[in-house]
Amino acid sequence: MYASASIISRDLQPPRALLAKSFTRPRPVTLHTPGTEIYAQGETAGTLYRIEFGAVRICRLLADGRRQVVAFHIAGETFGFEGGKVRSFFAECIVSTGLTTVEIDRDGRYSPELMELALKEMIRAQEHLLVVGKQCALEKLAVFLVDLAERQGGLGCIDLPMTRTDIGDYLGMTIETVSRNLSKLRSAGVLRLRSSRSIEILKPQRLYCLASKL
Amino acid sequence: MYASASIISRDLQPPRALLAKSFTRPRPVTLHTPGTEIYAQGETAGTLYRIEFGAVRICRLLADGRRQVVAFHIAGETFGFEGGKVRSFFAECIVSTGLTTVEIDRDGRYSPELMELALKEMIRAQEHLLVVGKQCALEKLAVFLVDLAERQGGLGCIDLPMTRTDIGDYLGMTIETVSRNLSKLRSAGVLRLRSSRSIEILKPQRLYCLASKL
DNA sequence: CGTATCCTTGACTTTCGTCAATACTTGTGG
DNA sequence: CCACAAGTATTGACGAAAGTCAAGGATACG
Numbered sequence: 001m002y003a004s005a006s007i008i009s010r011d012l013q014p015p016r017a018l019l020a021k022s023f024t025r026p027r028p029v030t031l032h033t034p035g036t037e038i039y040a041q042g043e044t045a046g047t048l049y050r051i052e053f054g055a056v057r058i059c060r061l062l063a064d065g066r067r068q069v070v071a072f073h074i075a076g077e078t079f080g081f082e083g084g085k086v087r088s089f090f091a092e093c094i095v096s097t098g099l100t101t102v103e104i105d106r107d108g109r110y111s112p113e114l115m116e117l118a119l120k121e122m123i124r125a126q127e128h129l130l131v132v133g134k135q136c137a138l139e140k141l142a143v144f145l146v147d148l149a150e151r152q153g154g155l156g157c158i159d160l161p162m163t164r165t166d167i168g169d170y171l172g173m174t175i176e177t178v179s180r181n182l183s184k185l186r187s188a189g190v191l192r193l194r195s196s197r198s199i200e201i202l203k204p205q206r207l208y209c210l211a212s213k214l
Numbered sequence: 215m216y217a218s219a220s221i222i223s224r225d226l227q228p229p230r231a232l233l234a235k236s237f238t239r240p241r242p243v244t245l246h247t248p249g250t251e252i253y254a255q256g257e258t259a260g261t262l263y264r265i266e267f268g269a270v271r272i273c274r275l276l277a278d279g280r281r282q283v284v285a286f287h288i289a290g291e292t293f294g295f296e297g298g299k300v301r302s303f304f305a306e307c308i309v310s311t312g313l314t315t316v317e318i319d320r321d322g323r324y325s326p327e328l329m330e331l332a333l334k335e336m337i338r339a340q341e342h343l344l345v346v347g348k349q350c351a352l353e354k355l356a357v358f359l360v361d362l363a364e365r366q367g368g369l370g371c372i373d374l375p376m377t378r379t380d381i382g383d384y385l386g387m388t389i390e391t392v393s394r395n396l397s398k399l400r401s402a403g404v405l406r407l408r409s410s411r412s413i414e415i416l417k418p419q420r421l422y423c424l425a426s427k428l
Numbered sequence: 429c430g431t432a433t434c435c436t437t438g439a440c441t442t443t444c445g446t447c448a449a450t451a452c453t454t455g456t457g458g
Numbered sequence: 459c460c461a462c463a464a465g466t467a468t469t470g471a472c473g474a475a476a477g478t479c480a481a482g483g484a485t486a487c488g
Contacts (some may be wrong), residue, residue: 062426068344087339087341089340110324119298119336122333124297126302129284133386135444177435196425212278390467396468410466410467
């Protein structure tokens, strides 16, 4: 099990370069251990966060006890936009994560750059809708992997900071279905699982074809 | 069948009060016949629209030919927000619809009110995600009906401007599943179908319970 | 080295999609 | 006014896909 959320892990080792970079910024990097809550549902909204390193999930608990993950965010991305005065969703760290807060104008107007980010977030939510709306689990998974690969720099190797449960709650399927379809892609020679959290893409074309993003 | 989209129907009869109200506004109401395109995918974004009467669907065509409806908008609502310079989605009228355009600041900054509307739209997209992510078709349908009822003023009678196909593409299911589950609700005595486009809610509690919004 | 968590795989069941037939609605033209 | 046609909606039978339940393996941590 991970270290308890209430204890700041002593052996936390964020990349040196990122820490050094953060010292030149006006705002300090706050460290969060895996599983830590960044903000809660119902809390007062307003603060925006930028991820220096690590990964975050944005979720919501449904009445029936199920959990919907509405977004994953990785290093370099900004999150925390909300439509009302209070948070509709809660944010948690998936792995050891470093965060900085982002300045918002006090006069109630977002800067054009922040406005752009907020609207990009809306588009991302709507794109996500297209994926979850798809009927085939294999396609959903392919889109998820391609998206993650592109956000990580289009490498042939994808790092999955999240668990199968997270992926399932994100794509609207069970962890068994996630696992089964990863195995299907593996036995088709499309990808190789270096470990359960590290995927090497062997046939990008096949994966892109399955994802068929539009 | 409805009148062809290229012909402005002469017998269009928008509510008198709304037309009268529109005369006091600086911007004129434009009339659109059912099925008319308001803007297209790939078009330059920027213009926002307010619905004076009627209903609109926001959609996107997927690579496999399927269509995802990402939102319905009814009278009083504003739509047209986009994250980039071009439209990612297209908008069409569902029924005879009257639209006015909404002013945006020229200096590149949205007013606080518009910012609020844009973020509300983002939340709406994420709420929609929660619904589409649900596994059970009956629950999805219940949430859809409750949402529509609330937006129409919480009446015991819901007006459905859209077809079963629209509903299916919105909830990520086939028209047969939509129809079957409406029948299921009918035979359970939860609702009554006055016509295929007009639903009377007989047991709101049961419907709310199924929807179990959170 | 033992325990807890995470992941994978198999057997079975349920739900939903597909195909197809039929009924209802609405508009058009004789 | 009635008949026909096109679009829309409902219902049934069947099969495929995903969920559920359960067991066992892999991995990380103390």
